[in-house]
Amino acid sequence: MTAEPEPPDQPVEDPPPDKEAPNTLEHPGALHSVRNTMSGTFYMNAANFGVDGVSASPLTRATGRVQESVVRAALDRFVTPPRFDAALGRLHRDRVVVLRGLRGSGKRTAALTMLREVGASTLYALSPQVTLSELAQRDYDRGAGYLVADRRVADADDSDFDWGLVRDRVQDEGAYLVATVGNEASNPADGTTHVDWVMVEPERVLRAHWPHEWPETLHEVLCSVNRVSDVIELARRLAAGESPDAAVTHLDGRAGDVVADWFAAGPTRRQVLEVAALAFAVGTDERTYESMLHKLVEHYEHHDPEVRPGELAAVEDRLRQRRSTLFNENELVSAVRYRDQYGAEQTALCFTVPAYHRHVLAQLWARLDVRFWDAVRDWLNGVAGRHGDPVAVGLAELADVSFGEALPLLERWAGGEVGAGGQHTAVQTLWAMAYREPLASAALRVATSWVTRGSPARRWAGAMAFSGDIGVRYPHDAANRLWQLCVQSHTASGNVEMVLAALFSRLVHDTADAGIVLSVLRTKLRRFSRSSADRRLLVIAIRATLAVLSARDGRAAFVEFLVSAPDRIDLVAELWASVLCYRPTRLAALTALRQALDTAGPDALDIAERLGRALGATLPPDEPPALRSDFQTLAARKGVPIGPVLAALLTVLTEFPTGA
Incomplete structure (x- = not known):
């Protein structure tokens, strides 16, 4: 049986508007800056996707209710772009507008500003995977604003007729909708929906964020800037006291010029291979990098018939000091010193400016032919399983340059063709990829394709992707896709229920969005409890719910959830009632609940009493006495008396008025 059709994406279960949710998560490099890998040490801070090479860009939820702090940030010192008024007028008139333009041109910020300008008090972000058919059928809150950022759907879906249906639906519901698409998206023939977006002049943005005089050289640099975020970062650096000459080195355009000049100067084969290897080895120590470089040289010699075997590693009369040459003769390469978990000083190799990383790959892609890239592909297939962290960062950068070159590698590795390490x-x-726009939406599409149409190994890889950073970025998509996979668990090569539990645990510990998972399960339990529903789907929902409620990292994840969201006690109680009342899972549920309460920490008694009252209001009248009896039987069987916390829950539960 196939999974039930997925309902249109709904912005459900978001933090209440009066509570600012801590839903930003530092890059893995900030959480685990030093990792011991199978073959060496990896220093993630040298390989981050941030703008400055020290602090990393935060991972934020991309769907659901848009927090007020995000809207305020968009409105703060907003500079009106050239096509803003035209787009705003169209939004006023039609309630739907699509901004079509280059990445980094400020479309998303402008979209949020437009929605607030037309009076939308509550803003929601929808999945970039949403289709026009779903947009034309979903429900909208009257007076609310909706954003679909980085939408990429097949052009066949973007007809005048389909956009007309979306307009009609949004207008009937009294809402507003803004979508942003890339410059490559087609423009419907009638032109009534799309507005070709033009980036605001960089000097105006810099003036708004740093209202001081600057040298003439800065004017020249700004002429080549093509991303609004670059200008804002430049202003931040100038405000922090950096000189203009130092601050502009981190501009993407300036970094691109430096890398292009380096390649134009005619580096040796060895130097080109050094930076190519570093692109997939940033953050590694010298030994790991040199080992990876040696393997790349071997593959390149094999694929390029113009190079004699061993030529690039020929023995010389004197011992070549390659390590010092790498740093002394290559301005693109640098090293950082850091202390590992033992306090010992270590070295990690990196690019001198983090932005060089992508531009090196862009230059390699633009200049070198298939022989070189065949060598790189074979090399990566060999090192992916041993050096996963740096290779993953490098392949994400390559995806930004040529997604078509990166995707076949991802597909092969996800399918298990190079082992569990490659997967x-x-x-x-x-x-x-989740840390950078618009790569995040591309990563979402890849994970979705693996989960829905992949081999068992790829489905499992997709599930794992959704349980981590992709799930943090797109929690609504993740919860729905993992549920779909639970229904089709025979098509995956692992325990999908536990992956859904891992997603819940991750969201509990790092975001304010864990209620999304619980709400999806509650919806399934209610729907499949109806007499006309498929009983098999109810059993799947109950087992998935038990796995989620049993998730723990220290203390139970649902306990952590209730500590941060005490008002969701009724939701949690309803889920516990479902797994406790279903006899095949009752023993496992009793065991999990007792273990959770015994390890609930300083909040244990409060949570036990509140959960007991909520369960009493949810369970059938004959269940509370039966639960007390079953807990006593379980305690006697294990030879462990009922502790004070569980006793408090049972006392409140059995004292609850019968039939309430």
Whole structure:
């Protein structure tokens, strides 16, 4: 049986508007800055996707209710772009507008500003995978604003007729909708929906964020800037006291010029291979990098008939000091010193400016032919399983340059063709992509394709991707896709229920969005409890719910959830009632609940009493006495008396008025 059709994406279960949710998560490099890998040490801070090479860009939820702090940030010092008024007028008139333009041109910020300008008090972000058919059928809150950022759907879906249906639906519901698409998207023939977006002048943005005089050289640099975020980062650096000459080195355009000049100067084969290897080895120590470089040289010699075997590693009369030459003769390469978990000083190799990383790959892609890239592909297939972290970061950068070159590698690794290590690296690559727009939406599409149409191994890799950073970025998509996979668990090569539990645990510990998973399960339990529903789907929902409620990292994840969201006690109680009342899972549920309460920490008694009252209001009248009896039987069987916390829950539960 196939999974039930997935309902249109709904912005459900978001933090209440009066509570600012801590839903930003630092890059893995900030959480685990030093990792011991199978073959060496990896220093993630040298390989981050942030703008400055020290602090990393945060991972934020991309769907659901848009937090007020995000809207305020968009409105703060907003500079009106050239086509803003035209787009705003169209939004006023039609309630739907699509901004079509280059990445980094400020479309998303402008979209949020437009929605607030037309009076939308509550804003929601929808999945970039949403189709026009779903947009034309979903429900909208009257007076609310909706954003679909980085939408990429087949052009066949974007007809005048389909957009007309979306307009009609949004207008009937009294809402507003703004979508942003890339410059490559087609423009419907009638032109009534799309507005070709033009980036605001960089000097105006810099003036708004740093209202001081600057040298003439800065004017020249700004002429080549093509991303609004670059200008804002430049302003931040200038405000922090950096000189203009130092601050502009981190501009993407300036970094691109430096790398292009380096390649134009005619580096040796060895130097080109050094930076190529570093692109997939950033953050590694010298020994790991040199080992990876040696393997790349071997593959390149094999694929390029113009190079004699051993030529690039020919023996010389004197011992070549290659390590010092790498740093002394290559301005693109640098090293950072850091202390590992033992306090010992270590070295990690990196690019001198983090932005060089992508531009090196862009230059390699633009300049070198298939022989070189065949060598790189074979090399990566060999090192992916041993050096997953740096290879994942490098492949994510390559995906930004040529997605078509990166995708076949991801597909192969996710399918298990290079072992479990390669599969893990494929998942890590999607996680790395989640930290950068619009790569995040591309990673979402890849994970979705694996889960819905992949082999068992790829389905499992997709599930794992959704349990981590992709799930943090797109929690609504993740919860729905993992549920779909639970229904089709025979098509995956692992325990999908436990992956859904892992997603819940991750969201509990790092975001304010864990209620999304619980709400999806509650919806399934209610729907499949009806007499006309498929009983098999109810059993799947109950087992998935038990796995989620049993999830723990220290203390139970649902306990952590209730500590941060005490008002969701009724939701949690309803889920516990479902797994406790279903006899095949009752023993496992009793065991999990007792273990959770025994390890609930300082909040144990409060949570036990509140959960007891909520369960009493949810359970059938004959269940509370039966539960007390079953807990006593379980305690006697294990020879462990009922503790004070569980006793408090049972006392409140059995004292609850019968039939309430």
